[in-house]
Amino acid sequence: MSGNGRGAGAPALLARGLAKSYGQVRAVRDISIEARRGEIYGFLGRNGAGKTTTIRMILGLVRPDEGEIEILGSSLRRDRAGVLSRVGYLVESAAAYPKLSVLENLELQRRLTRSPKAAAGAAMETLGLEQYSGRLAGRLSLGNKQRLSIARALVHRPELLILDEPANGLDPAGIIEIRALLKRLAHEEGVTIFMSSHLLDEVEQLADRIGIVHEGRLVEEAEAADLSARSLRSVEIEVDDPGKAEAALREFLGLRAIERSGERALRVTDPLADPAAIARTIVGAGLGLSRLVAGSEDLESHFMRLTGGSL
Amino acid sequence: MIFLKAVGSEFLKLRRCKVTWVTLLANIFMIAALGGFMWIMLNPGMAGKLGLIGQKASFSFGGEGRDWAAFLTVAGEMSGIGGMLFCSIIFAYVFGREYAEGTAKNLLALPVSRGTLVAAKVLVAAAWFAALTLGAVAAAFAAGRILGLAGFSGALFGGYALKAAVLALMSLCAAMPVAWVAVATRGYFAPLGYAIATLMFASLFGHTGWGPWCPWSIIGIYSGASGPGTGLALGSWIVLAATFALGLGLTIAHEALADNAQ
Numbered sequence: 001m002s003g004n005g006r007g008a009g010a011p012a013l014l015a016r017g018l019a020k021s022y023g024q025v026r027a028v029r030d031i032s033i034e035a036r037r038g039e040i041y042g043f044l045g046r047n048g049a050g051k052t053t054t055i056r057m058i059l060g061l062v063r064p065d066e067g068e069i070e071i072l073g074s075s076l077r078r079d080r081a082g083v084l085s086r087v088g089y090l091v092e093s094a095a096a097y098p099k100l101s102v103l104e105n106l107e108l109q110r111r112l113t114r115s116p117k118a119a120a121g122a123a124m125e126t127l128g129l130e131q132y133s134g135r136l137a138g139r140l141s142l143g144n145k146q147r148l149s150i151a152r153a154l155v156h157r158p159e160l161l162i163l164d165e166p167a168n169g170l171d172p173a174g175i176i177e178i179r180a181l182l183k184r185l186a187h188e189e190g191v192t193i194f195m196s197s198h199l200l201d202e203v204e205q206l207a208d209r210i211g212i213v214h215e216g217r218l219v220e221e222a223e224a225a226d227l228s229a230r231s232l233r234s235v236e237i238e239v240d241d242p243g244k245a246e247a248a249l250r251e252f253l254g255l256r257a258i259e260r261s262g263e264r265a266l267r268v269t270d271p272l273a274d275p276a277a278i279a280r281t282i283v284g285a286g287l288g289l290s291r292l293v294a295g296s297e298d299l300e301s302h303f304m305r306l307t308g309g310s311l
Numbered sequence: 312m313i314f315l316k317a318v319g320s321e322f323l324k325l326r327r328c329k330v331t332w333v334t335l336l337a338n339i340f341m342i343a344a345l346g347g348f349m350w351i352m353l354n355p356g357m358a359g360k361l362g363l364i365g366q367k368a369s370f371s372f373g374g375e376g377r378d379w380a381a382f383l384t385v386a387g388e389m390s391g392i393g394g395m396l397f398c399s400i401i402f403a404y405v406f407g408r409e410y411a412e413g414t415a416k417n418l419l420a421l422p423v424s425r426g427t428l429v430a431a432k433v434l435v436a437a438a439w440f441a442a443l444t445l446g447a448v449a450a451a452f453a454a455g456r457i458l459g460l461a462g463f464s465g466a467l468f469g470g471y472a473l474k475a476a477v478l479a480l481m482s483l484c485a486a487m488p489v490a491w492v493a494v495a496t497r498g499y500f501a502p503l504g505y506a507i508a509t510l511m512f513a514s515l516f517g518h519t520g521w522g523p524w525c526p527w528s529i530i531g532i533y534s535g536a537s538g539p540g541t542g543l544a545l546g547s548w549i550v551l552a553a554t555f556a557l558g559l560g561l562t563i564a565h566e567a568l569a570d571n572a573q
Contacts, residue, residue, distance in 0.1 A: 060420060061416055062571065081422040081423065082422070084420060084421065091417070091420070092416070093413060096414070097414060099326065104323060109421075111320050112313070112320055112422075
């Protein structure tokens with residue numbers, strides 16, 4: 001699934017200043033995304049944050065009010081068919097023609113993407129659907145319907161794969177299988193994967209880069225590795241005199257986010273909070289330190305803090 | 312060529328669909344019922360014994376003879392009214408199913424122009440409707456033969472078959488906006504409601520001076536269902552062609568320009 005040379009070097013997906021309103025509702029406001037070739041981009045957001053509208057704009061299903069989309073170096077607006085011939089997709093829920101078999105559903109995709117005859121069978125094999133080849137799509141389990149949708153997205157061996165909630169309906173073994181497949185596609189075959197998911201640990205395990213969307217805006221975009229560095233650190237200490245300890249930390253370390261978390265406990269939440277420096281400062285000020293617990297946010301806590309509430 | 316692939320795909324989507332068989336059987340049943348009415352009329356006294364069915368048979372063939380000419384005249388009138396309804400059902404199904412089954416988003420993100428996708432669907436709908444028309448013509452021939460009607464001639468039957476083909480083409484034109492209603496409302500129900508409304512319009516305008524200008528009444532006028540046929544003016548043909556062009560244009564424009572937020 002390597003590139004065919006067109007737009008080589010350009011990002012796999014480049015969206016600039018996307019905006020979309022439905023009447024008075026501003027679904028997406030000034031979203032810009034860059035997914036580099038061969039990476040897995042995790043697109044996170046709460047329900048109604050604007051993820052699916054963004055994905056629909058990227059696939060040309062919804063026309064943006066503002067903004068430009070370039071896929072693999074070509075403008076979606078100027079060359080829709082050419083661009084989409086290099087993109088595989090799964091939008092929201094799995095959908096297939098219920099009266100057609102698994103193979104027939106894939107055959108439809110093969111024909112309309114002008115793929116070789118063996119492509120439908122190959123996609124079926126990749127997703128482990130051979131045993132269901134002749135089964136009607138309407139009689140598949142939810143998990144197998146999802147597999148069929150992912151197989152459909154892969155029939156024409158796309159260079160960019162856009163997946164909206166790919167783990168939906170899959171059992172734990174299926175999730176692990178799909179995770180391995182996506183990693184192999186991205187890291188061995190160079191396919192760029194742009195995926196949205198509500199499963200934060202799924203994104204955390206898969207994504208090379210993560211974008212967090214909230215109320216139609218991209219509130220954070222970072223390498224998955226950098227995200228933990230940017231995440232809030234917290235240090236909880238128990239001291240004999242919390243008042244003096246707080247004053248010492250503010251004066252000597254310049255820490256600002258300090259709060260009382262118990263009768264003799266303080267919680268320091270600050271990206272600059274260094275546990276060793278805190279311990280040295282407390283002891284240096286002649287105070288008794290009986291407990292120190294250092295921690296940092298996981299993606300879930302980070303996400304919740306950025307989007308201001310529960311999932 | 313991608314258009315042929317799109318047409319092939321649309322035919323594949325009809326595999327195992329009960330609607331195709333239901334429409335074919337219903338169309339044939341319509342002619343078979345007409346044959347039944349003719350059989351009642353061929354057996355004097357039967358109409359009185361059969362109550363309402365007998366009355367309906369008398370009403371259908373009341374002013375006509377009891378031969379091939381009468382049978383094919385009434386069959387032609389039925390093709391006009393029934394054809395438009397069947398054609399509307401076909402358009403509603405072919406276009407509305409993509410939204411009802413949630414596959415529209417997959418279809419519209421394919422690397423194929425929306426115009427090509429719509430044209431392929433129209434062609435498949437036309438082929439389906441042509442098959443129904445052929446079925447009805449064959450059923451009329453079989454019914455007339457079984458009844459042993461007098462007065463058969465190749466020219467007479469050829470004239471009926473030609474009229475059925477022209478009525479099918481007219482129905483296709485008049486029903487084309489159903490496709491637009493299906494994609495604009497994303498399903499089956501509104502287009503079927505629209506189709507029933509057009510039949511009411513056809514009946515309402517068919518007996519007025521506006522009939523030749525109302526696309527749905529034109530079919531009734533040509534078929535003779537709205538009274539003795541007087542032929543159609545050029546303006547009526549233009550109205551039908553314009554209805555088809557408008558329906559097709561609106562459907563393509565909707566698929567190409569409207570947001571698909573299904």
